[in-house]
Amino acid sequence: MKRISTKVTDLAPSGIRAFFDIVLGMKDVISLGVGEPDFVTPWLVREKAIDSIEQGYTSYTSNKGMPELRKQICRLLDNRYGTRYDFDEECLITVGVSEGVDLAFRAILNPGDKVLIPEPSYVSYGPVVDLAGGKPVFLNTDIANGFKLTAEQIDQACVKGVKALMINYPANPTGASYSRKELLEIAKVVKKRDLLVVSDEVYDELTYDFEHTPFSSLRGMKEHVIYLNGASKSYAMTGFRIGWACGPKDIIAAMTKIHQYTMLCASITGQMAACEALKHGHGAVQEMKREYKRRRRYIVGALNEAGLDCHMPEGAFYVFPSIKAAGMTSLDFARQLLKKKKVALVPGTAFGKGWDSHVRISYASSFDNLKEAVKRIKEFIS
Amino acid sequence: MDEILEILSNDARVSPEEISRLTGKDVNTIKKAIKKFEKNGVIVKYKTVLNNDLAREANSFVRALIEVSISPEKDVGFDHVAERIYSFPEVISCHLVSGPYDLLVVVEGENLQAVAHFIAAKLSSMAHVRGTATHFLLKTYKEDGQVLKKAQQKKRLNISY
Numbered sequence: 001m002k003r004i005s006t007k008v009t010d011l012a013p014s015g016i017r018a019f020f021d022i023v024l025g026m027k028d029v030i031s032l033g034v035g036e037p038d039f040v041t042p043w044l045v046r047e048k049a050i051d052s053i054e055q056g057y058t059s060y061t062s063n064k065g066m067p068e069l070r071k072q073i074c075r076l077l078d079n080r081y082g083t084r085y086d087f088d089e090e091c092l093i094t095v096g097v098s099e100g101v102d103l104a105f106r107a108i109l110n111p112g113d114k115v116l117i118p119e120p121s122y123v124s125y126g127p128v129v130d131l132a133g134g135k136p137v138f139l140n141t142d143i144a145n146g147f148k149l150t151a152e153q154i155d156q157a158c159v160k161g162v163k164a165l166m167i168n169y170p171a172n173p174t175g176a177s178y179s180r181k182e183l184l185e186i187a188k189v190v191k192k193r194d195l196l197v198v199s200d201e202v203y204d205e206l207t208y209d210f211e212h213t214p215f216s217s218l219r220g221m222k223e224h225v226i227y228l229n230g231a232s233k234s235y236a237m238t239g240f241r242i243g244w245a246c247g248p249k250d251i252i253a254a255m256t257k258i259h260q261y262t263m264l265c266a267s268i269t270g271q272m273a274a275c276e277a278l279k280h281g282h283g284a285v286q287e288m289k290r291e292y293k294r295r296r297r298y299i300v301g302a303l304n305e306a307g308l309d310c311h312m313p314e315g316a317f318y319v320f321p322s323i324k325a326a327g328m329t330s331l332d333f334a335r336q337l338l339k340k341k342k343v344a345l346v347p348g349t350a351f352g353k354g355w356d357s358h359v360r361i362s363y364a365s366s367f368d369n370l371k372e373a374v375k376r377i378k379e380f381i382s
Numbered sequence: 383m384d385e386i387l388e389i390l391s392n393d394a395r396v397s398p399e400e401i402s403r404l405t406g407k408d409v410n411t412i413k414k415a416i417k418k419f420e421k422n423g424v425i426v427k428y429k430t431v432l433n434n435d436l437a438r439e440a441n442s443f444v445r446a447l448i449e450v451s452i453s454p455e456k457d458v459g460f461d462h463v464a465e466r467i468y469s470f471p472e473v474i475s476c477h478l479v480s481g482p483y484d485l486l487v488v489v490e491g492e493n494l495q496a497v498a499h500f501i502a503a504k505l506s507s508m509a510h511v512r513g514t515a516t517h518f519l520l521k522t523y524k525e526d527g528q529v530l531k532k533a534q535q536k537k538r539l540n541i542s543y
Binding site: 031122290294295302346 | 396403
């Protein structure tokens with residue numbers, strides 16, 4: 001008897017796992033392979049978490065999450081973007097955005113429903129669609145276009161059975177983001193094709209060249225969009241595992257139904273800390289953003305000089321340069337760079353089969369580290 | 383704060399070329415701006431923040447905070463007396479403050495006796511100084527925005543999505 005279900009057995013295996021294990025076990029590595037801020041959570045937020053534990057807030061919360069946190073999220077979306085969500089019926093607190101993605105697809109997909117996903121893509125979107133019984137349809141982007149989907153591309157991909165579009169901006173692993181104008185073009189197709197949009201905007205605060213526009217804030221889009229965000233990247237709170245989903249009542253109700261059986265609720269400590277971050281953490285976010293913006297400029301310039309074709313991303317803290325110049329696969333590049341120069345990064349194939357001539361570099365690392373890493377990469381290539 | 387100052391106040395070793403790459407501004411513009419900051423006294427000095435408990439030999443250094451009460455002088459207020467006090471090399475910093483005393487003076491010496499001698503012989507006996515209260519520092523936890531701990535262990539994983 002096969003003990004493991006066919007579905008899980010068939011889930012895309014990760015050839016990169018073995019490489020990750022080596023990196024995780026190694027000491028004295030300069031790591032540009034990290035998908036989280038190199039800042040620690042602002043002290044005012046950590047202090048609030050400690051205080052809440054001391055006060056004895058250690059219980060379950062309502063399935064939907066603490067009302068105070070949901071109110072704060074909805075208030076911010078209204079104030080900043082004019083997008084109104086009812087905190088009680090259109091907002092759900094999740095265990096990170098990862099759970100939000102899972103809930104969204106499980107709530108909307110019937111067996112065989114297709115979901116358009118731009119590639120390179122964050123690692124979980126495809127497998128989560130698979131697990132929910134859907135069928136991921138990957139749409140290629142390219143470096144010349146700044147790794148962005150175009151409205152025409154989405155329109156052409158809308159064959160029979162396409163129900164939803166997964167969009168993530170600023171994006172992991174490319175840092176690509178969309179201006180309001182570009183989003184409006186995509187919104188026209190969404191309307192025309194009556195698509196649902198799962199929009200992962202967890203890097204929204206880290207947008208450098210223009211103001212971030214939530215997809216749901218575009219006219220007529222609120223009913224089409226499941227807006228996902230969280231405290232992880234903006235407030236350097238990855239370990240607290242707090243995310244949120246806002247969307248149409250029926251979809252949030254469906255997501256809450258799954259969430260109440262599988263997760264029950266997000267941790268109360270995390271929720272209280274996230275509430276504090278949203279209320280008082282703005283200054284800390286701006287400080288981090290200024291620092292990332294400078295590092296972005298540095299790393300893009302330095303990598304291009306080193307001979308790796310690298311585009312200027314609009315947000316997040318990643319660049320996705322081409323390693324064609326080095327003439328090897330992305331996994332070999334990553335392995336040898338680690339072995340010879342003790343610099344860690346993530347091979348492009350982690351983010352889609354077709355990305356073997358790219359690597360993801362995270363610049364969420366100190367300036368001293370970046371300088372040293374770039375020096376070693378240069379030595380490695382030449 | 384100006385972006386160049388923000389970078390340099392965090393790490394004075396960052397070169398003009400590197401600042402140029404971080405900010406996207408021309409190197410010469412950066413160099414000129416730094417010269418100007420130095421000339422008009424915005425940038426006072428480039429120095430290293432030390433953890434003195436580790437950097438110096440044990441028992442070779444004492445620091446004290448001294449509250450100094452002063453009778454202000456006509457026309458010049460506290461400035462004149464303050465200048466006489468802060469001109470001593472033993473004085474590390476000197477602030478005019480609101481509250482029950484007037485100057486907060488930080489003094490450094492090789493040992494307790496040296497600091498005590500400075501207070502008794504120079505400070506307390508100075509004209510217009512009405513009184514002092516001295517607090518010897520026992521331990522410094524944070525200096526110039528830096529928590530003074532030994533290098534911390536990395537807490538992030540080396541790699542993650």
